[in-house]
Amino acid sequence: MQTLQKALRSGNQMVAEGAIKAGCKFFAGYPITPASGVYKGMIDLLPQNAGIAISSPDEISALAYCVGASMRGYKSMTATSGPGWALMIETVQYALITETPVVICVVQRLGPCTGGATQGGQGDILITEFATSGGYTIPVLYPSTAKECFRLTAEAFNWAEKYRTPVVLLSDKEIGMTTESLDYSGLGDLKTFDRKTISKTDPDFKNWKMYGFDSPDMIAKFAPVGGDIKVTATGSAHNALGYLKKNDTETISTLLHLEEKITSHKNEMVLVNEDLQDNANTLIISFGITARTMKDAVKTARKNRINVSALTIYSMFPVPEEKIINAASDCKRVVIPEENINGQYRKIIKPLLKDKEVIGINKAGSMITPEEILERII
Amino acid sequence: MEAQETCSYMTHGAVMPFCKGCGHSNILKKLNDAMASLKLDPEDVCLVTDIGCIGLADALFDKVHTVHTTHGRSTGFATGLAVADKVLASRKMKVVVLIGDGGSMIGLLHIVNAALMNVDVTVIIANNFLFGMTGGQQSSLTPEHFVTLTTPFGSMNPSLDICRIADASKGGFIARKIATDKDLTDVMAKAISFDGFSLVEVLELCTEHGTKRNDLKGGMLAQMAEHEGHELGIIKENSLRKEFSRKYESDVQSHTGEIKQPAFIEQESLHNLTKAAGIIISGSAGERVQSSAAMLCEAAVRCGLNTTQKNDNPVTQGSGFSLSEVILSPDEINYTGVSRASYVIISSEAGLKELKAQNIFKRIDNDTVIITDESIELSNNGYNVISLPLRKACGADKATLGAVDYAIRMYGLFPHEVFKKVIEKKFGQYETIFKKEFLTFWF
Known part of the structure; x- marks a missing residue:
């Protein structure tokens, strides 16, 4: 039997482990569902990994502490959800203009405002990206599994360090708080980069x-x-x-x-996963929790002998334009399922999809199901 | 060469950008003298300046690190710098915040928390009773009756005694001085050398907006403070509390290694599933719904299955419903919701209510096995319902666990022996986990 190193882990826990692996030495946290698991993970892990995790009295302090620690030379991270991110917007701009590396994990929940603390959502895509006066690009990564949380958190640190910028690691309740079996032996080697x-x-x-x-x-x-x-x-x-x-x-x-x-x-x-098929009428583009749902829909469609292409996007911003254009090139229709009311990412990438029929599947308050995507595959 | 000169941290020949007679110039010169008297290595000094006229100070100090921040947040950035320095780096940096009265209120919680943490940060509040840079508006430190641009008939509010706030926040060194005090240099030097949080509020006049609207002279500042009931001088100086990094060393770092990561889960048996099984478990919060689901998953992994466990509960953690959707599969699991349930466990009325609210019966068909507590009445829609005295036989807190145990025994998803071992690890010997009746009721 192959030596597996199986464990049950949530996405939030794997964000914490990925951060440690990337060399994070400082974390400041303020409780918020569904991101609190990252906070707890860092409180447990950092002191044993030559770092420090502290509590802060609000989200503004949390990010300000992280920026201060990063200015002192240490890789830093905080984690929050929509309401906390709203408070961090001034400070993330400070990190951007002072070119201070920092990672902010935003675990999305149902909005607007305090919305639904224990409900998922993918409605913070635009507010994470367009958080700066002047419209400067904040790089955004978005995993869809606990395993990807590990890998992409490390990548978020690499980008922050390499490009001296704040980086948002976007997640959502269904990734962050769902526990899944995971094989550590399959996590692979991670390259880490220091500023x-x-x-x-x-x-x-x-x-x-x-x-x-x-x-x-x-x-x-x-x-x-x-x-x-x-x-x-x-x-x-x-x-x-x-x-x-x-x-x-x-x-x-x-x-x-x-x-x-x-x-x-x-x-x-550019970080995407291309699962493209010849003679496919439809391309589905997805990310985060919905990318997993897309995979199931694609599997069923292909079982029913319908060709379909799928593109999972991990690097949300900068937008992987060429990959999107290329994936759509032979398709007539592009379906973009996302758990928000108006198709936030669809609005961003639609201009790239000239001459294509662009269809959104949108929902608030519960996950999009494989059946709802399947209906749109012809 | 004069000793003082060799130790100056200010730009040579710096011209103060402030209005004639403004107290800021005096405060900054004395701050420079205070640092010089301590002979601080410039590399080990960081001035963190806030927004407002006093925040222009960063451009005047070209020998030390300067970080000019967002409004009110200076103490927050300073806290991160000081913690990283003391815990992770050289442990010798002195971090000095320069903030105005306006900034000290919008950033009050950063000051309070820095004091509570007892980080080695010195906060100098240049208090001229108003927002100067923006035209002389009222601040929270404007005294009652004081005329500002936005309080043309005098401030209705009394001013905040920020030194008492610092005291209530357990800050160790607290002083309120006047910008022209002869011993201001010494007091600032004491504050900076203090090993832990220190705060010096310096009263001064804004000659552009303060003195023009109020009949004021420098000599009246002491009187104003007295009138507001604000104590002057060194208000508190005690080092009873350990500075943050030393407290961290004794309270946290000394426990290194005590928190263990859960060990990997070894496969010890084989499962009997040919395809994925979706299991919905619904009950009441505080009755181990989600932890029973977690133990089910652990046992499944021990039998070589992949698992996902998607939880739901209201925002409160100990009341209302608690629900887990579990998928066990020999294959990779993508979508984490249960589209069609193979098994549904309902251990309480709150659990049933939530299943109805979430329309979960749509995901149940006649092949779904529904295991419920006997107290729960389900309308007979041809469902395959197994009603058991779960709550009576297992107790409310283990009713869900009993139902999971029952399902594994009856439907053979994987060997029951594996689940038994998992729950014994948590609750002790199997025979003692549930009430005696449990074993005789249905086996």
Whole structure:
């Protein structure tokens, strides 16, 4: 018999384990259903892994603590749900403009407002992505299983570190709180990436600036607060040295670089699963919990000798445009099931699907079923 | 060279960006002197500045780390910096927050929590009784009757005594000073060198918005404080509480290794399923519905099955219904809902009510085995119902567990022996888990 390492784990627990694996050393949490499992996981795991997890008095503090710890040089994460994310929106922009790596796990629940704490939902896709004044891209990853929670949390840290940016790991109640059997021997090896740092002895130091860049894709090396180089950080528009400036060319280009540095790396930020079939009329595009449902619908359709293609999206933002266009190229119809009322991701990708019939399956308050997707496969 | 000069943290020849007569210039010069008197290594100092005029300070200190934050949140960022430094890094950084009276109220909980945690952060509140940068609006630290842009007839509210808030938050060093006090440097130095949370509120005048609207002179600040009932001077200085990182060392780090991750689940037997089985278990919160489902899953994994367990309950955790949808399958499980139930367990009236509310009977057909407590009346729609005295024989808290145990025995999903071992691990010897009647009732 093959040596399996089976365990029962929830998505939330695997987010915590993935974070530890990625080298997370700091976590601050505030309780909220359905994300509290990540908080508890980190409280149990971090002290035994040379890190620290603390409680915070609200979500604003939670993210501010994480940004502070990351500025000191340590990989940091917090976890919340829709109502908490709403409170974090100012602080996540601070992380973005100060180019501070941080991971925020947003476990979605039914909205709006406090909505349904113990009900699932996929309604925070747009509010996670468009949380910044100015519309800067916040990279968003979205797993659909406990195993993927592990892998993509680690990837979220890698992206945060590599591109010096906040990254949102989107999840939802049905992934976060559902327990499933999982084989650790199948988790595979994870590559982890640590931010490139700089000190005065570094040969690059002479030409280095806090937020300097020579090309759109360049990410300045990180100087930690407490290191031998003076850190100048501000949440206001600033020049390459980090000093608040108004309207000079360098300041505006430093601002624009916040977006350029992401878009110029977008080809390295593509994570999808393509299950494409020849002669398929329909392509289904899904993510998160609904991607699992899609798989069952596809299986049944194929059993009934109907060809159908399926695309699971893990890297929600930047939008994996080429993969979407390519997957849809031979299909007439694209079906996009998502557990929100107006097809949030559908709105984003519809412009890519010219000449296609684009159909949404939308629902609030309960999971979309395989039958509801199957009905739309012809 | 003057000792003080070698230790200056300010930009050489820095021009203060503040209005003539503004207290901020004085506060910042004295802060510089205070740090110099402590001979702090500039690398080990971080000034965290808030929004407002006092927040312009970061641009004046080019030798130390400066972090200029969002409004009111400076103490939050400072807390993260200080905790990371003390617990994870060099343990020597001094973090000083510069915040105005407006910021201190919008960010009050960050100050309160930093004090409760006793992190090594010094909060200096430059209190000129109003929001200066935005035109002189009222703040929560504006004294009663004080005229501001938005209180043209005088403030209706008394001002917050933030030092007493810091005291109530168990902060160890608390002082209220006036910007022109000769010993302000010494008091700030004491606050910064204090090993733990410290707060210094400095009273001063906004010459642009404060003195123009109120008949005020610098000498009247002490009188104003007295009138508001606010104590001046060093209000509290005690080091009875351990600084956060040392408390963390003794209270948490000393327990390293005590929390164990659950061991891997070894396969010990084989199952009898040829396809997935969906099991819906519904009962009352606090009666081990979800934990019975978890034990069912563990036993199933021990027999080589894949499992998912999707739970539902109201927002409260100990009242109302509790429901688990379990799938056991020899194959990979995708959709985690039970589309068609093979087994349904209803252990209480609350469980039945929820099944009806969620329309779960639509997912039940005549082949579904429904195991219910005898107290539950199901309309006879041709359902295959097995009514058992679960609550009587097993007790309310183990009625669900008894039903799961029954289903495994009767329908042979996998060997009952495996489930028995799983529940014995939790509850002790099988024969003692349920009431005596249990074993005789239906076997």
